[in-house]
Each structure stands twice: as C-alpha cells, then as structure tokens.
Amino acid sequence: MLLCLTAIATGIALRQIDRAWFARGRPHAADAAQLIALQRARANNWTPALLLVGQWIQITGWWLLAAHGPLAAAAAAAGVAVHFRHLQEISHFAIHGVLARTPRANLLLAEVFAHRPLGLAPATVRRTRHVRDHHPNATVTGVDPNLEELHQAGLRPGAARRQAAIAFIHPLTWRGIRTTAAGIAANVGHAPGRVAALAAVLAAAYLVGGWPAVICSVLVPRLLLYPQLAHLSLLVEHTWFDPQPRTGTRAWVEAGRCLRLYPHNHALAHLAAITWLPYGDLHHYAHSAHPSLRWNCLRALERHLNEPHFTPTALLLGTNSVAHRHLNALTPAGQPNQWQQASNARA
Template identity: 70%
Template sequence: MGFTPVPIRRKRHVRDHHPNATLAGTDPNLDELRHAGLLPGATPRQFTSALIHPLTPRGIRGTAVGIAANLSVSGRWHRLAAITAVLAAAYLVGNWPAVVCGVLIPRLLLYPQLAWMSLVVEHTWFDPDTRTGNPAWVEAGRCLRLYPHNKALAVLASATWLPYGDLHHYAHSAHPSLRWNYLPALERHLGLPHFAPDALAIGPNSVLERHRQALHAAASPAELSRT
C-alpha cells in the first residue's frame, strides 16, 4: 500500500531516531514535526493546524508524494501489484464507493492522521529533560506515557489511533530490541517516565498543553509579539 520499505524504516527509526530522539537537526521525527509547523512562536491557529497536518492540503500532498517515492524503490512491482489487487478487490466488492471509502480515504487520510497523533505523544519533543546514564534513565527524561491510570482509555488508544508499541514508547525506547508484546510487562518493571499525563488535549497537564507551553517558552520575544 505504498508504505516505507522495511530497510528504510529500520534505518530511519533505529539508527537515526532512537539515539537522537528530541534532538533538533538529527532526529528525523522531530524534524517532521517542525516541518509541519510545530515551531517556537507558532500561533494558536498554526499549532492547531500542525496537529491535523495529514488532513491539510500540504499534508495530503506530502502523503501522496511519499507513496510515490516508496513505490519507486527496488522491488516496486511487488508493491504495485499489491495496490492493484487491493483496489480491484474493493471494486469487485462494492464498486467505486468501496474503492474511495474503503481504500483511498483510509490510506490517504485516516492512517496518516492516526500515525501522526501517535508521533505527537511519543516524547516531550520540545522540552526534554536532558540526562546521562543508563538507557532507561535517559529515555525517562524524554518520553511520556499517556493514560497510565485509565485502562479503558489506554485500551481504546492502543486499538484505534495509537499503534500498540507507541502506547509503551518509553519501554520501547529503553529497550528497542524487545518484542512488542513484551512491552507492557517491561513497562511495569521500569515504572513510568517523568511525564505521565492522563489527558491528550484538555487540561493543564495534557500532552498538547505541555507541547504548546514548551514552544511558547522557546520562542524569542519577537516571535511572542506575533502570537
């Protein structure tokens, strides 16, 4: 379906992101957030737009360009064949409505937005607690754990807009080679990182409010005068 080939994904995630998480200029994930508009001095409108970046015209164009780039790498005929088969099956099952609502909208809009929200809640991107020491201690300073005290919301998040491993991103970051299904047990052993909010968007201790305040604090006086 035009996703990033595994070798490219492995390099980007394991080699580029993990050792450099939250470091501007070296972490590709942080660069992606900044490219979407999560920058010091962002206005409320810019901040809100960045949170739904995959649903904006620029974000949709980026998704389409990314799919095209992923299909151009070696072995692309396998990926083209898979996409053709899925589109054909959808058409046979439900004609064009099935193609549009069952394949195109989920692939171009829904999945990118869910993956984007997953990215937003992986780290305290803009105000990490810089530490040295063992991996668990270092990662505890720059990771967060959403819904640590609400099992219902945690289950809902893991089953819908959060890929399973990203709900336990602290455990994954501390021990990135561990299998995904062992992460909850590891998390119970490690405890929680330094930021464990019970809310995504509402309240002074929510993830989005922390990001907003961190960007506001990082802005220069000139940037603040424009917000």
C-alpha cells in the first residue's frame, strides 16, 4: 500500500511542475493577447513531458492498488478512468499546438502518451476532425462531427423521451460498449506500433498488479468509465440542440452556443475540474472563443469575457440543468419531457 501511495504522490508532484511554470506572471484576468504573449514566453517541451509522465506514474499507482481487494479495485477503476480523461484533454491541447513549444513535440507527446496507449485515432486525424471540422462549425447539423456523435448516441430532435434519457449514459449501454470497442479496433487497425502500444499497457498493468489491474484498471476504465466521463463532458460543452445564432466577434458567436457549468458553485466546479472536466474543459466557452490558449490561461480569460448565455447550475436535475435544456430542445412541441412529467407528478 505504501508503494501505491508513493507512486500516486510522485505523479502528482511531477504534474505540478508544469502548473507552476505557467502560473508565473499570469494575471488574475486578462485579454487573449496578453495571455498568448505570456504563454509563448513560457512555452517549452520539458514540463509537458513531465506532466504526461506524472499521469502514467499515478496510473501505475492505481494498478498497484487494484490488487488489494475488491474495494481497492473499484477505487482503482475510477482513478484510472479519471486519468484517461486527463490524458484525453492534455492531448486535446496538443492537437491545438499549445501543449508544447514545437509542432513536432505536440504531436509526438500526444501520440506516445495518449493516442496510442488509449487506442485513440491518430493525432493528425483528430486534429483535422476537431480543429478544422468542429471548432468553426460547432452545433451545425451535418458538419460538426461532435454533434453527429451525439446523434448516433440517440440524442436527436424528436427522439422519444426514454431514448433521449438513455442516450445520456450511452457508453454504459451494450450498444455504446460495442461502439467503443469498434472505435478502438478501427483506430488501431493493423498498425504494428499501435497494436504494440495497447499490448504494452496491458502487459505493464499485469506485471504491476496482476489480473485485477488488467481488468479493473485498464479494461473497465477504457471500455466503460472513461467513455462515459468523456460523453458527459461533450454534453456540457455546447447548447447543441438550440444554439443562439449570432454574428460578430468570435467570443460573441461562441457565447451563443456554449455553456458554463457550475458558474457560482465553487465546490462542484473544483470537483469537476479535477475529475471529468479537467485541463480547461470546464472553461470550454473561453476555449471556444480563443482555441490557441493553453488551459492554464483559460480561467483568466474567462474572467475577462462576458458569460455565455446559458450558465446551468446542475448537470442532470432541476430546471436549470444541462439535461433539462437538452431534453426540452429535443422533445417535440407539446410533448412534456421526463423531467417535466416528474415535476407534475410531485405536484
């Protein structure tokens, strides 16, 4: 157990180096130009590498923990799923070219530490889909690949209430699990390097924690828990089904189709930021307004910008929740959604 805690603590310490480096000289609130200048002055290749190494050292600690009984294995499954989400978001900034100093380093770090070991699509493919296809066309039907992903999960205009509700947990359904597995298989293909990377993760987990680590700290997180966390993060990025069309500055346009979860609940915002909305994902509106900013600067930029037009206080429950808004936008006129039905029943 001491070795588990030591590995986790070491990983956390390594991750703080990148955080401290980019915090130096950062203002409390500033416009994009000031923050980009600071970001360029601090850009390097070594702190991002330490950040990613720290993530995998922590994962190793969870692998060690998985062998200490059922409760420990369950904790390890949740811990590793969170770290997989972290790796996804760190690599997201790499494909935007702002994780490390050079384009080559950005793609290399994304591939070696996230895309290959997690069975994600090649970084160059993700860059095309995300930077070129999604960002300029967010919430546009037939163009935005992220919106198409939600449609495939069952979140479509006119969807039955039960279908739309189940779509919120799509990755945990049998259809969702098959989609995840098929995606991994397609991403890996017959490329020897990608097959070897996945095999290396499984082998390392087995050597560190045996079969409990392989099953509970690789397969369960990768096939079930991490996809669900990523799915929830996607749901809270935009007002997907009823955006407010706007023209004008980029920040003004994005304010009409983005949202900001937990704007005034600091406890829930902090919990989300260290688990399922890490590395700036909680501040997706600021990221959409200025995609060339690293996550370290998004909070300062957010304080400088006006709020987006939707600032929900909850994810699933209540009239000001993300789920309530999405289901209202998807439910045909005159047909109450399940949240409204529940409220009417209580009344």
